[in-house]
Amino acid sequence: MKRTLSILLIIILLLPSFSFANPYEELTQNIRVFQMGIMGQGSIDLDKKISREELATIAVRLKGLEYLKDFQKQSTPFKDVKGWSVPYINIAYDMKLVNAVKKDFFNPNGKVSYGELLTVLMRVLGYENGVDFKKYPEDYYSKALEIGLGNLYIPHDEVVTRGIAATTINKALDLKMKNSDKELSSLQLNYYIDGNVTKKDSVVESEVxxxxxxxxxxxxxxxxxxxxxxxxxxxxxxxxxxxxxxxxxxxxxxxxxxxxxxxxxxxxxxxxxxxxxxxxxxxxxxxxxxxxx
Missing domain, CATH: 2.60.40.10 (Immunoglobulins)
Structure with a gap:
């Protein structure tokens, strides 16, 4: 009996027609997101929920603005922000990529909904509040689906894991910036491979x-x-x-x-x-x- 069960298990695992949930499928499909250092250089943790300070950091890296953190002071307009995320939140906020939750408060450790993730990524792509979308979450969610960023099977209020974030970021990298022929990936100045940072070739603006x-x-x-x-x-x-x-x-x-x-x-x-x-x-x-x- 045990021998029969073992043989059946091996056959099932080998047959391509059977589908099993793979906890690392998101990693293999979105490996460049981690190679580029967009989501940090630490552990992968695909099931871990991302925080608002992490989302701000992701936005800064996607926009190619991480170099600015070296010129940022450690002061911040937010009473609840301190430590490593201060420059990232300052940059993301100044560039209108993220919003505060209320005056003087950012809620850096707060969880991120799928609708919020889509909104920030669309801002990175050049879409604007009040122009491309007005009513939240309906307009924002619809716009994300329209441009090929959103996933209809993920509710706008679902809390985002690193796995969902990686999959969505991977899609965003291949999308064109608003009113441009360049893809978002063209903004990535730094590639992180095996812990080393190398410059990506950039196109010179010939008019400057x-x-x-x-x-x-x-x-x-x-x-x-x-x-x-x-x-x-x-x-x-x-x-x-x-x-x-x-x-x-x-x-x-x-x-x-x-x-x-x-x-x-x-x-x-x-x-x-x-x-x-x-x-x-x-x-x-x-x-x-x-x-x-």
């Missing part, structure tokens, strides 16, 4: 270029110039780095695109390493970069 470039490390470190090509350079960012990748300083630009970075490290070691610059558009895309000799 740098003129009047001045760079000196003779007596005082000075790097200045003017961006031209569009009418308003507000929130564009110039970052000065060593060629080893260490950020030395940065400037957020105003309308006219001019900038000056001074008093950066010009020690012998820094000079030996060399310098480079990177320029980012307001959505976090790397648009210009070059070495400074």
């Amino acid at each position: 270029y740098l003129k009047e470039l001045s760079f000196s490390t003779t007596i005082l470190g000075v790097f200045s110039g003017v961006l031209v090509g569009v009418n308003d350079f507000s929130r564009y960012k110039v970052v000065l780095l060593s060629k080893s990748g260490k950020v030395l300083d940065s400037k957020v630009l105003g309308i006219n695109g001019s900038f000056s970075i001074e008093n950066f490290d010009i020690s012998t070691l820094s000079k030996l390493q060399g310098y480079k610059y990177e320029i980012y558009s307001p959505n976090g895309s790397l648009i210009l970069w070059d070495d400074l000799d």
Whole structure:
């Protein structure tokens, strides 16, 4: 009898026509989401519920804005936010990717509903409150289904697990940004593979270029110039780095695109390493970069 049962079990497991729930199916289908570090570098925990602070972090990473956390102060407008998530929540809130639950409170440890996840991902894709959807959750849920992001079989009020989040993010990466031919994945500047961060090639915005470039490390470190090509350079960012990748300083630009970075490290070691610059558009895309000799 035992031998018969064993044989039957083996046959059932081998037959492709039988379907069994696989707790790691979501992982195998959405492995790039974890490889890219969008959901962190810790344990996978597909059944774990995600929190609002984690959703804010995911939004920042998807938008390609994680580099801004290094320039964020640890102050926050929210009384209940502290620790590692402060810069992520600040960035996500400032970029209108997430909302507060009420004045001065964000509820960072609160659970996330499927409708909330869809809403944040659609904001990342460029869809706007009051324009693309107005009434929550009906308009938001319908819009998500319309663009191919939502799953009709998941209720809008279902609490989101990391598995559901990974599946939905994976779909979002292949969707085009609103009014653009570029997919969301084009914003991903950093890929995390085997714990290492590597830069993804980015497309230069051909209409933007740098003129009047001045760079000196003779007596005082000075790097200045003017961006031209569009009418308003507000929130564009110039970052000065060593060629080893260490950020030395940065400037957020105003309308006219001019900038000056001074008093950066010009020690012998820094000079030996060399310098480079990177320029980012307001959505976090790397648009210009070059070495400074």
